[in-house]
Amino acid sequence: MRPLLVKELWEILSGRALWTMLLLMCPLIGYSFSQAASLYGEASVTGLQSPVLASSLSPLDGVLVPTLGAFYVAVTLLFPFVAIRVLGQEKESGALRLLVQLPYRSSSLIAAKLAAVLAAWVLSSIPAISALVIWAMQGGHLSAPETLNLLFGHLLYGLLVGAIALFSASVSESAATAAIVTLAFTIGSWVLDFTVAGQPGLLAWIARLSLTQVLRTFEQGLLSAGLVVGIGAAMFGFAALANVWLPPGVQLRDKVIRSIVWVLVVALALGLATQIRLTFDATEDRRNSFPPADQHLLASLAQPLVVTVNLAPEDPRYADLQRNVLAKLERAMPDVSIRLASGRQSQAAAAGEDRYGEVEYTYDARSDVSRSTSPREILPMLYGLAGVSPPAPAPGSDYPGYPLVAGRQVALLWFFAGLPLCIALAWWWSRRLPKPLPARS
């Protein structure tokens, strides 16, 4: 495999697409980072005077997510062109007809190309990583678990886009067509986000197919095993489809049949992935969890908890309840069922009912109703239903917050001069001619 991997890496490095993308990323990520750091600095001025205000200053929300958000835009719009190149150019030049005759299985060829896509993603992440380095050098706080979790999410998103690009290149005759197919997935996800997100019923299910959903959980600081398995299955599925469509000597009918089989297998894997409930809260402020004492006590409540929500799915109160209480309960308690009483009814239709806004909690044959979306009111109520005493709050576990007022000059100088220069030099280095082949002995 070594000659193949070396060839794939040189193909990535020799193309203009990667270097052009890197150069475009410099101002994009640089501007996002300096804006985020500037706004964070403004908020930090008051935060530095008040510990209470400081506790709301998290670099994850204030700096990391916006900076890597620019990286996400670049990966969505530009990375497909880099990833498509690993296969598209060989198809266009006819070199694929040589490649498929080499003594490698087509799965090995696809694996090598995915490795090249991974290498391309690692190189494209340099501007984003450098922003984090600058932040840390300026005295900014980076929590290792939440930073690595967020980077891992972006890695999975990048590889998923790469796998889609590879599949698109395998079914398309030209790189231009492959780009259109890939952008249909990536930009199509934005369309889904803008048009059907927050809608009830089937539209809500369709909205969940958006690729941007991949990142949301990581941006919230959660590492979800189900999501990771699901993304892995989707990546594997696109790679498997690329593997089906790569060999030119197979009848179209056979390719279609094999594709259908793989689609069914991946659909099954995705279905199974949705059943995996294991999640880790990677945030330093534990925003996705109740306080540790509550978490511990809730984990010991073995009976099923049934929550009946009389709210329409698009109601902002439902979103608050979901974020503040229900998602945390699902993570903390062993058996939680959540039911929307309004079903697929819209907010307008459901709002006229008397019980609209009520949330009923049933535990161990006892029920209580609340309209609150705050855990401060709901947790004591749950403990009452379970017949247990609320735990004593643990001292010293409060998130301190990390206010920082940092200058913009260093970042702007780096992203608008230093980094582009480094990229240009690396590009020049990659264009150097190799050493001549050794002469015959």
Place this chain on the structure above:
Amino acid sequence: MDGVVHLVAPDRPIPSNSARPMAAPSASEQARDQVLLRVESITKQYANQAALSDVTFDIQAGEILGIIGPNGAGKTTLLEAVAGILPIDRGDVRWHGKPLPPSRRREAIFYLPDGVRPYLDQPVTRVLSFFAGVYRRSTDEISGAIESVGLTPVLRKRVYALSKGYGRRLMLTLGLLTPQLLLLMDEPFDGFDLRQTREIVSLLRAEVAKGRTFVLAIHQLADAERVCDRFILLVDGRVRGIGTLSDLRSRTGISSGSLEDVFLALT
């Protein structure tokens, strides 16, 4: 190498390396009973148009077989079908009498397509290193292939900067680095002048002497007559004649005609 085993031909005499294969006892005549590959009833249709119709022929070990025919005759389609990189509607390929499914063709056959410039942005050296690395070729073997094809002057050039002739030489060098016994080449002399064509003909003869077999798709009949031991005349996807020039002359009754005369008489 992913565990792919290269098919090995049984022991066979290495054919003589004659400068004029048509005059001297040819490789095909020596090895006539040693069928390396048999192509049986290959049929391929595009939409409602037949690209290949019941094409059947044998490839003898150690010969240079020319597939000749006008543009659009189906020469490239036939080579790609035999190489297993084009799905066919019907037909079979046998290697030493045993079925050789498309997925295993690359173990015995390597096909050099026409008009391919592999890895345009890479220097020639890197492309050669890739193939040499894949097939674990020694330094001597790489240098030998480069020298024999005359690729030395352009080793440090990028592939996109090569002239048509050097692009063709690069493809030929890649073919020489492969270990397959049977090499299929589509229009191997396209882009070469007469002197260069003769050089390449000598090179192919030297490879035949080492035990290789070639199938060349050629539309220039003069080139084909210069290099090939036997010919397949292909017109509109159908075989109109197979044999040595003498065989074809006998069929047409043209006692001393050129391949061009024979071709015109048979098609």
